[in-house]
Amino acid sequence: MTELSLSLGHAATLDDIADTELDRLVEMGFDWLWLLSVWQTGPAAQRISRSNAAWRHEFEQTLPDLREEDIAGSGFAITRYAVHRDLGGDEALARLRTRARQRGLRLMLDFVPNHMAPDHAWADEHPDFFVHGSEEDLARSPRNYCRVATKNGPLLLAYGRDPYFDGWPDTLQLNYGNPQLQQAMIGELERIAGQCDGVRCDMAMLVLPEVFERTWGIRPDLFWPKATDAVRREHPGFMFMAEVYWDMEWTLQQQGFDYAYDKRLYDRLRERRARPVREHLCADMDYQDKLARFLENHDEPRAASTFAPEVHAAAAVLTFLSPGLRFFHQGQFAGRRTRISPHLVRAPEEAVDGALAQFYDRLLAVLRQPLVRDGDWSLLECVPVWADNTTSDNFIAFRWVGASHEWMFVAVNYSPQQSQCFMRTPFTELGERSVRLQDRLSPAVYDRPGDDLRARGLFLDMPPWGYHVFDVQGID
Missing domain, CATH: 2.60.40.1180 (Golgi alpha-mannosidase II)
Known part of the structure; x- marks a missing residue:
């Protein structure tokens, strides 16, 4: 959107995405457009993004000419599931969705189940929706807890996190041990489902009972079967894709997800050994047909910087001609090499890798064949x-x-x-x-x-x- 704004000479909204761009995506063979980080964010998370020394060092490595306005704050620190005002709000999204539907292009958005931004209204209205800590927790683990000023007085709350890393300091951890929180999140999902055709669920395994208990010592009820069933009752055919790791893909497929990230294939391709890749592809088709295959996404290094050119092409043939959902990242076809943090709204200028672009043109022509779709x-x-x-x-x-x-x-x-x-x-x-x-x-x-x-x-x-x-x- 920043690149579009620069080309237009004014701040672009979703209304400025041209019909010709949607036509181009359809002609390339795409069925889905996933818009990352459309939801409203707030000043609290942005201040943290701009002041966190480790993050800022990363931003400066990405953009040597970094400016404050380049750091908008993470799109995963959500204050409200409404389309960001800078993108034109819910109305602009609805118009974009209508234009996409007219072309047979479906729209996917984000759902972030694990956490909210520090200035989300629930911190004031429903503090019991969050995981609380004690003074002892804060002293023992200061990177996982923080003090939050609310309308009802100061609270000591946990940062959103997974069990293997320190918390994300621009987020607050939701408490899935609270049935009212689970119902509230199902309500959020139902509202989102009225605005799109599917959701990519961020770190979906974090709210599984066994993972949540390992992280927080709280054993919640199952969330995903209830959530996916509730949405599909109102929106039959709605699609759920899980970002998932730790060999929990099958678990989430069984709990209502249409697709789960295939990080295992990606990791084995990076190892550059054929046998582990081949063994992975021996899995049952009921499993493989519901995997999302990728060579890069916003969390991974760029494929062009990870794989040498000749390895990149071989890995792409294996990844995208295997069964399942084929999942591409903006800039992948051009050979962009710089991963862009979701805290940033600007990318450095990079030259197009002409040879790689031609390879992907040929590969996409193969993927448009009904044979490798059906x-x-x-x-x-x-x-x-x-x-x-x-x-x-x-x-x-x-x-x-x-x-x-x-x-x-x-x-x-x-x-x-x-x-x-x-x-x-x-x-x-x-x-x-x-x-x-x-x-x-x-x-x-x-x-x-x-x-x-x-x-x-x-x-x-x-x-x-x-x-x-x-x-x-x-x-x-």
Whole structure:
């Protein structure tokens, strides 16, 4: 929005997002637009963002010419679930949603279940909605508790946090052990659901009973099944996506989430070893179909700074041609390298990586095919070409099969060495015909005898981090 404001010469609101931009997103193949941090924030969190020395050091690393107005405060320190006045308020969001819907583009917003901003009205009106501390707690753990002045006098409250890190000092921790708080948060969700088509739930596992008890010594009732059911009663088809870690993806899928972040795949790709990635992709399809696959998001380093160019492309082929929801971050296609804190409203200028942009153009063209949206996916076996050649273990291969018997094969040598294998290919229905393999990401075309493919599989001899995405056609 800041970049848009600069191009327009005035402060942009959601009304200034042009129809041509929405058209462009649809043409690229996107089904969803997630707007991060649209909700109203306040001066209390902003003051903390501007005065916190560690955060400010990070901001200065991001923006050497940092100005005070660049630090708006975190979009996760919410004072009210109403669209920020600087973005045009709820009315501007409603108009944007209407324009998006006319194009078949659905809108996703944030829900932050764990905490609120220090100047949220509930601190005055419902202090029992928050986790309280004692003088002993403050003395023992000053980074997790604070004094808050309220209309009813000073309170000693906990910062929002997870069990492994110090609290976020621009937030207050909500108490899910209080049934009235849970009901109030369900009410917030129901209001949000009237303004969008889905929510991405920040750190959704933090309010699970076992996690909350480990963090705060309070055992709450289950929240998510009640919340997701309540919303869907009023808004059938509403979509829930969970930001979730610590191998709790399946737990949240079972509690009503349509999708859960697949941080496990991302971490294994960063390790740059094929076997752990392949093992992860062996999971049941009921699980994999409900994972959100990504190479970067606002919490992770930029993919272009994490993966070398040749590794980046191989990791992207594996990530986005696997089943589930494909989840991209603004600037990823251009190869931006600087992660932007959600406390900031300005990014540094960066040149577009032309080669990476072209790669993503080709990959998005593949992702627009119905085959990889609605087809059936399965992992394929890769076997050694000769007895003492172990490089077949470097391959990850799978296929997509469409309702009209279209086929696509994906093979990646996810390693830093030249590697060979036979990829087992189920071509029995092709009879005696030969097979033409057209690579969708390069000009390569290969014709192979069907009987040889049935007997041994497809021979692959690929360079480090090499990949193929083959359309398959039978020929006489």
